Amino acid sequence: xxxxxxxxxxxxTCAVVAIVLPLVLSPLKAGNFYLHILIIISLFxxxxxxxxxxxxxxxxxxxxxGAFYGIGAYTSALLVMDANFPFWLAFLAGGxxxxxxxxxxxxxxxxxxxxxxxxxxxxxxxxxxxxFVNWKNLTRGxxxxxxxxxxxxxxxxxxxxxPMTYLALLFALLSLVLVDRIVNARVGKAFISIRxxxxxxxxxxxxxxxxxxxxxxxxxxxxxxxGSLYAHYMRFIxxxxxxxxxxxxxIAMVVIGGLGTVMGPVVGxxxxxxxxxxxxxxxxxxxxxxxxxxxxxxxxxxxxxMGGVKSLTTRYSKERA
Amino acid sequence: MSxxxxxxxxKRFGGLVAVDGVSLEIHEGEILGLIGxxxxxxxxxxxxxTGVYPSDGGQxxxxxxxxxxxxxxxxxxxxxxxxxxxxxxxSNLSLLENVVRGRHCRTEAHIFGAVFGxxxxxxxxxxxxxxxxxxxxxxxxxxxxxxxxSALPFGHQSLAGIAxxxxxxxxxxxxxxxxxxxNPQETVEMxxxxxxxxxxxxxxxxxxxxxxxxxGICERIVVLNYGAKIAEGTPEAISxxxxxxxxxxxxxxxxxxxxx
Numbered sequence: 001x002x003x004x005x006x007x008x009x010x011x012x013t014c015a016v017v018a019i020v021l022p023l024v025l026s027p028l029k030a031g032n033f034y035l036h037i038l039i040i041i042s043l044f045x046x047x048x049x050x051x052x053x054x055x056x057x058x059x060x061x062x063x064x065x066g067a068f069y070g071i072g073a074y075t076s077a078l079l080v081m082d083a084n085f086p087f088w089l090a091f092l093a094g095g096x097x098x099x100x101x102x103x104x105x106x107x108x109x110x111x112x113x114x115x116x117x118x119x120x121x122x123x124x125x126x127x128x129x130x131x132f133v134n135w136k137n138l139t140r141g142x143x144x145x146x147x148x149x150x151x152x153x154x155x156x157x158x159x160x161x162x163p164m165t166y167l168a169l170l171f172a173l174l175s176l177v178l179v180d181r182i183v184n185a186r187v188g189k190a191f192i193s194i195r196x197x198x199x200x201x202x203x204x205x206x207x208x209x210x211x212x213x214x215x216x217x218x219x220x221x222x223x224x225x226x227g228s229l230y231a232h233y234m235r236f237i238x239x240x241x242x243x244x245x246x247x248x249x250x251i252a253m254v255v256i257g258g259l260g261t262v263m264g265p266v267v268g269x270x271x272x273x274x275x276x277x278x279x280x281x282x283x284x285x286x287x288x289x290x291x292x293x294x295x296x297x298x299x300x301x302x303x304x305x306m307g308g309v310k311s312l313t314t315r316y317s318k319e320r321a
Numbered sequence: 322m323s324x325x326x327x328x329x330x331x332k333r334f335g336g337l338v339a340v341d342g343v344s345l346e347i348h349e350g351e352i353l354g355l356i357g358x359x360x361x362x363x364x365x366x367x368x369x370x371t372g373v374y375p376s377d378g379g380q381x382x383x384x385x386x387x388x389x390x391x392x393x394x395x396x397x398x399x400x401x402x403x404x405x406x407x408x409x410x411x412s413n414l415s416l417l418e419n420v421v422r423g424r425h426c427r428t429e430a431h432i433f434g435a436v437f438g439x440x441x442x443x444x445x446x447x448x449x450x451x452x453x454x455x456x457x458x459x460x461x462x463x464x465x466x467x468x469x470x471s472a473l474p475f476g477h478q479s480l481a482g483i484a485x486x487x488x489x490x491x492x493x494x495x496x497x498x499x500x501x502x503x504n505p506q507e508t509v510e511m512x513x514x515x516x517x518x519x520x521x522x523x524x525x526x527x528x529x530x531x532x533x534x535x536x537g538i539c540e541r542i543v544v545l546n547y548g549a550k551i552a553e554g555t556p557e558a559i560s561x562x563x564x565x566x567x568x569x570x571x572x573x574x575x576x577x578x579x580x581x
Contacts, residue, residue, distance in 0.1 A: 178436060185435030185442060186428055186449070193422050196411040199373065202393035203403060205426020205489060214432065 010263070011177065018169040026162055035161045037277070039233060041269045042168035043226045048253040048265030049175040050222030055251070056259035057183055058215040059195030060110065061118040063247050064125025068098040068220040070132060070242030072227025074139055077148045077237060087151045091228040098224020099217050101128075106216035110209060125247055132239040144238025151232040164233050171229065172266075175222055180262045182218070191215055195260075252294050258306025267305045322349045324493055324524050325370075325401075330379035332362075332369045332548075339365040341548035342379065347493065352515065352525045354539035354556075356532075358569050362548040363528045364406060367495050371396045371403050383493070398426045402491035406498050408478035410485065412471035416462060419470055419481050420453040423488025456484045460514070476507040480514070487518070494518065495526040500534055512538050532570070536560065544569065 025034040047069060054060050076094035079085040085093065109120045132139050139145065150159030151167065158164045182188045190211050193201035202208050231237050249272060257268025272290075279286050301308060325347040332340040340362045347353050355363050368374045370381055372393040381389045383399055391399070402423075411419050428449055434442030457463040460480045465473065470481050479499050486494055500511050512534055519525050529535050535542060536556040544552040544559060546568040552559055559565055 181438060182432070182435045186425065186430045186446065187432050187435045189418075189422065190425055192414070193411060193425070196413060197409065199393075200405065200409060200411060200485075201422070202373075203371070203397055203405075204422045204485065205394045205397040207392075207394045218432075 007180070014173055014176070018166075018173055022162060022165045022169070032161055035165045037273060038165050039161075039168040041266075041273050042165075042172035043230055043233075044250065044253060044269040044273065045172040045266050046175040046226040046229075047223045048250050048257070048269055049172075049179045049262075050219035051250050052254045052257075052259065052261075052265050053179050053182065053191070054215050054219040055254055056261070056264065057179075057188065057195060058191040058212060060212060060216065061114070061251075062121040062216070062219070063118050063244070063251060064121035064123070064128075065219070065223050065250050066242045066244060066246035067125040067128035068102060068223035069227040069230070069246060070128060070237075070239070071101050071220075072098040072224025073231040073237045073242065074132065074145070074227075075224070076228030077145050077231040078138065080149055080232075081145070081147075087149070087232060088153050091151070091225065091232075094228030094231075095221045095225035098227065099221030102220025103213060103217045106213045106220075110212040110216060122244065122247075125244055129239050129243055132242065139239075142239065144236060145231075146236050148231050148235040148237070150235060151229070158232070159235075168229055168233070171225060176262060176266065178218075178222075183262065187211070187214070192260075252290070255294065255302075256297050256304050258304030258308075258310070259302075261304070261306035261310060264304055264306040271305070323347070324349045324384060325526075326380075326382040327370065328380045328382075330366070330369060330381060331377045332365055332374055333377045339548050340369055340376075343545070343548070343550050344379075345543050345550065345553065347524060347526060348541075349524055350519070350522075351540045352519050352527055352538055354535040354542040355526060355528045355545065356530070356535055356542060356559075356569065357545035360547075361545040363545055364497055365548075366545070367403055367497055367526075367528065371401060371495070394426065397489050397491075400490070400492035401495065402486035402489045402493070403495040404479075404482040404486050404497055404499060406501070408475060408482055408499075408502075410470045410478055410481045412478075413469060415467045416470055416473065416477075416481055416484075417450070417453055417457065417466040420456050420484045420488050421449055423456075423485040424449040424452060426489050453488060456488055459487070460484045476503050476511070479503070479511070483514075483518075487523075491523060493524045493526065495528070497528045498530065499527075500529055500531050508534060 022035060022038060025031055025038065028034060047065060051062065051065055054062055072094035075097040076090040079090040079093055080087060105124055109117055112120060133141055150157065152158060156163060158167050190206045193204060193206055194208055194211055198208050253268030253272050254265060256271055257266065258264030275290065276286055279289060297304065303311065323346045327343060327345050329342045329344055330340055331338065331342050343366060357363055365374065369376050372391050375390055380387060383401060388396060388399060411422060428445050430442035430445050454463065457466055462477060462480065465477065470478055473481065483496065483499060500508055503511060508531065515525060515527065516538055527539060539556060541554065542556060542559045543550060544565050551568060552562045552565045560570060
């Protein structure tokens with residue numbers, strides 16, 4: 001979506017911020033808390049990026065992504081604890097399990113359009129949560145999984161806050177780069193065609209169903225990877241971490257940040273994860289304000305924050321969609 | 322040489338028979354007109370031929386191979402492209418980006434190439450843009466490349482749709498009312514343009530209500546009424562055909578000889 005130089009500049013800026021920010025925050029009095037927020041923002045950026053690929057670029061609304069976050073988390077944690085998998089393999093397996101679930105569910109579900117598809121994803125989200133709760137032999141049910149080993153890789157122990165922050169930031173950046181590459185390539189253009197007009201897309205040779213499933217699978221894969229990092233960071237997961245609340249937060253991040261923009265998910269994640277902190281004095285009204293903001297954005301600024309930035313900085317330049 | 326052979330094609334929507342056992346042939350290199358009153362099944366026929374609707378009977382063969390009920394993206398890959406009524410395009414995207422979309426079926430870079438930025442994928446994308454820009458020259462709108470199609474005048478939107486279809490490298494191009502809403506000047510330009518496309522080696526099926534255009538550039542015409550074919554022949558024969566006059570043309574119309 002941007003000229004080559006602009007893209008390179010953005011990549012570099014993000015990399016610099018990602019390297020410098022933790023070092024700046026870490027020695028502060030509330031350093032650990034800030035790093036924790038940074039980690040959570042990174043995880044949600046990963047998931048929101050994936051969801052943006054599905055919703056912002058392919059035009060399909062999923063309100064059940066919390067489920068895939070959970071599938072990644074449980075798969076990774078249980079493989080490490082019950083099957084002695086090394087972290088990196090469990091991490092990948094978490095992503096693949098979520099991706100495979102996405103493909104399996106997407107194949108039938110994506111035959112539905114618009115709101116019908118959204119409702120099915122909501123139902124799937126709830127179904128998966130119920131499986132987490134009820135398959136006690138596997139998932140430890142409501143009690144959740146405790147004492148999950150931290151992430152270790154190549155001898156580096158990521159249990160400490162600072163290394164974990166860098167790990168999370170790395171994957172957040174990789175997710176953004178992944179989405180950026182996809183949307184500027186033939187595959188991404190096919191996604192955008194589907195969002196704009198499915199019949200016309202099919203007439204240009206796009207296998208609409210196939211590409212919808214691909215988009216869904218990539219988005220659930222990213223959610224699964226984020227889930228694995230969450231599990232080995234918090235070292236405790238339970239079904240309440242993967243509910244419709246997380247799904248809705250993700251949707252809000254994607255919309256507020258800017259549908260169909262690469263950086264939107266980051267902005268959305270930052271806004272929505274800092275908001276509870278700013279609103280701490282009135283935290284009883286948090287969900288009310290949260291909902292109100294979402295409604296106002298949809299009515300008055302549907303392009304979100306990054307959408308507004310884009311239209312301010314671009315005219316009929318050599319922009320590619 | 323018969324490029325497209327349609328045998329007894331039928332399409333029903335519940336109790337309504339929208340296409341009623343239509344048989345026709347399109348010969349290579351011709352401009353075939355498809356006319357009939359509103360609701361006679363012209364667009365439905367195109368949609369059924371191109372796989373947008375599943376058929377309820379009959380066969381379609383293209384260059385000798387059966388294509389009945391193939392999904393639209395496969396039909397396009399085989400070499401049949403179509404435009405949509407109302408100058409439909411990816412209206413929020415720029416003109417260039419629209420035409421680029423048409424290249425999808427003639428390119429193959431997939432997710433691996435996208436993620437890892439392979440040379441093959443990059444080169445293919447560059448060529449895609451180059452070919453799209455060439456097509457903008459064919460329609461004479463290169464300077465409007467970055468304009469969103471929704472901001473273009475209607476005549477140019479129609480051209481945008483045709484350019485996108487041409488980007489799929491079709492052998493057969495079906496145009497669904499490309500001239501609706503154009504003024505006389507634009508109409509004359511579009512007639513010349515359609516003939517230019519045919520001279521590029523593309524066979525054309527033209528659905529239109531504008532009789533000046535149909536009689537002016539079509540070598541043969543098929544007439545539908547209530548989903549059934551009621552006549553087929555040269556412009557002279559059709560404009561003298563009683564059934565056609567009754568159903569559609571009225572008495573005041575006189576055919577002009579087809580232009581060279």
